Amino acid sequence: MPVLWIVLAVLGLGLIGYMVGRMRALGSAGGDTRQLHSLPNYYGWHAFMLTIVPALLVLAAWLLVAPNMIESRIGGALPDSAIADGSSRSLVMAETRRAAGAVDMALAQGKLDAEKVAALRSDFTDVTSLLKETGAVITSDISEPVLNAALDFRDMVRSSNLWMTIVVGALSIAGFGMAILRTDKDFRARNIVEGGIKVILILASTIAILTTVGIVLSMLFETSNFFEKYPWQKFFFGSSWAPEFRANADGSSRSELGMLPLLWGTLYISLVALLVAVPVGLFAAIYLSEYAGSKLRAVAKPMIEILAGIPTIVYGLFALITVGPLVRDWIAQPAGLGNSTNSVMTAGLVMGIMLIPFVSSLSDDIINAVPQTMRDGSFGLGATHSETIKQVVLPAALPGIVGAVLLAASRAIGETMIVVMGAGAAAAQFQDGLGAVINPFEAMTTVTVKIVSQLTGDTDFASPETLVAFALGLTLFVITLGLNVLALYIVRKYREQYE
Template sequence: MSISFLLLIVAIIGVAGYLIGSWRANALAGGKLSSLHSRPGYYGSYVAVWSMLPAVVVLLVWIVASPIYISSTVRAGFPEEVKATSQAEQNLGYNMISAIARGLRVLAPEEREAIFKDGSTARTVLAGKGVPLAADPAPYMLTSADSLNRMSQASSTFLAIVVVLTALAGAVFSYRVIAPKFRARNRVEGVMLVGLIAASSIAILTTVGIVASMLTEAVHFFNRVPAWEFFFGTVWDPRFAAAGSTDSSGQFGLIPLLAGTLYIGFVAMLVAVPVGLFAAIYMSEYASRHVRSVAKPLLEVLAGIPTIVYGFFALVTVGPFLRDLSAQLSGLVTGDYSNFIQAQSVLTAGFVMGIMLIPYVSSLSDDIITAVPRALRDGSLGLGATRSETIKRVILPAALPGIVGALLMTASRAVGETMIVVLAAGVAARIQINPFEPMTTVTVKIVSQLTGDLEFTSPQTLVAFALGITLFVITLCLNIYALYIVRKYREQYE
């Protein structure tokens, strides 16, 4: 039985429980609802909650625990010579067993018998069913795949029985406790409060999980490579090791990547801040209502464009344009039409990233400027100041803390950008100050270190987690400082 169908059955039991619970509450009231502690709907909701919530919890626990148990049981049945191999080889074998199991489910009985009689035909038969295998399966793989299917089917059957029985038991229990003085509303609202607390905790728990996972692997990296070599190294040359190797040869200097990240982000902010801030001033102070209603949504459309599209734009349009423009300028000045701006460069990536950040700056700044009290504007204009003087001497100083916070949050967005840098700035990790040459960032190297079939056992792959935790700390500090500025000066002009 599929999970979706099982959830549908639980939902039907819950709806039936709601109707039966409400009916029983009305019957106990005898037409006098004032004799009930809660409205009939709360009694029905109480029955529905007890019908669905325990069943869903059992379903979730089973979904998590069952694959773990089945996998450990199947692996325990491996031959001793297979158990003696590395964990990576056992994982590859289990993946092939899973693929064979999927193929066995769609085979006719005679095809299954042919495979088990002659294992050499398994690869051909399964490939004909759309399950290609990299090699001929070993005999133990066929037996394990059959065992995997049988356990999975048994688990699915038992899951359906247990979940349905749990839902019915919850409905019967909650139905029996219904009484006129039963505090159904308090119980239902208590469950809803727990649900709201759980929902609000998801973001916190997710952040804690992300940090814990990165920090754990980063510690493994620093056990192999000294921290001072990583944080103060000036050469990035990881030298990928072979699969299964723990070779720590190579240089893992963070400085070139950090320099590229800050340099490209700085160029992007040089583009985004003036354009975005001036656009916000125009829309909040000068534009008519009609113009604002059209311009603001059109400007914010830029925020909805995928970053890979900006990368294509930089690679196909902006980069070649800057390269050809530099060649023309060089020809006019020196007569040599060699370009001094490369198609992939800090300037290209920073310019396109700045375009992407414009709606963040303008939207946040517009909201902050609009929130400045109207009395400050009227007082300045009433004293004889012009509109431009009011903006420069009254509105912008009043909105400055919020604008600075918005710019810092935008900077943290720029630091974490990946796709634009990959296509517009290249992957060269080096330290230089020429904006017309390529550089790379921390995020690009995180992607490159984790691309391909790699094991998380060598410094060449574990370094990605050290880079990730470093980038997380940088963006976290920017966001904390932005919130500090906003909160410190928020009440100064209220």
């Protein structure tokens, strides 16, 4: 049974439990709510929670654990003969999953039936062309071991789904029955429900914390695997980015995976973006908070914040179609600085436009948080409006504004789509000289773009060229975490001083 149907069935049974539990409690009290220990709704919520919560928790755990166990078992059973030269067990397992999915698609399209699928084990034929007709992405001819593994994988998945349906359904029915049997007028339903809600809240917060820990640990483990295959000195201090998935004859890597060109491109594009976003956003915040009337502010601030809701792919198209050609034709070519529409300046300008609402909205809130008594004291001493803003309001709001700028910087460092479409995917070439590296009209790329490119496609997951994405991600995580911590520290210090 599909997971969605299971969830809907459990929720439906939970709603039935809610109504039955409520009616049973009222029936045990003869319809007099004054004889009930708790309000009638608490008895219904008790039945609802006992019906759905254990069942859905087991369902979530099953969906997390079972696929990994199945893949581990099927992958471990693959014979070494199924792994061709230049391939790996992970790549063969990916082909196995695709073949299993193609068999299901062929069954759904009527190109195979259950008898033909069963006959494939004993009478193997070349089924690659047949499975490709279903629309599946089959990258190579399917060998007999891979087909057998795909059929085993399919059988285990179906068996797992069947047992998952049975176990989840049994838990839901058992919870329903237990809740109904326990329900009477003296049952302390309110205490149980409130305690259950508290447990759910604790569980939700624990999941959030564990998710963060899991993300960090996964990057740490894969990064350690990368540094076992590639020297960390070359990664952190290397000045060339040239991944090569083909190895030398002795098995050593041909790649040059220095992150300095990517880090330079990330910081350079982010700097250009901040040079655009910070002045415009800050001046807009000053005008809206200190000069604009209430009617204009009610219209202008939402209009500025609309920029934050535009998808980044739309910004990327804007950079590719409009800003890139304008920068090339009006600035780069006349000045003899470049002929490409992809450049640091293109990506930086468009990213800066995207960051304006981040700086403007946060700065506006921070400026408005400055106590009015400080303005009144300045006016009482004879200062003008502009002098009050420059000498009183901005210095008081400066820590918060710096925090807003740092948060915008961390947002710029993590951007991908605008960089791909506005600045290209080529890393900075330090060997071409200082001029090529600092020229804002040259194409460069960032860490996030290379993380995506290194993990795209059917590549050996255990190769340094793939594992480098985790090292890049961990480095970027540390940088953005540091910026966020610094920003939060500055904002907290500001709030403690002026609230």
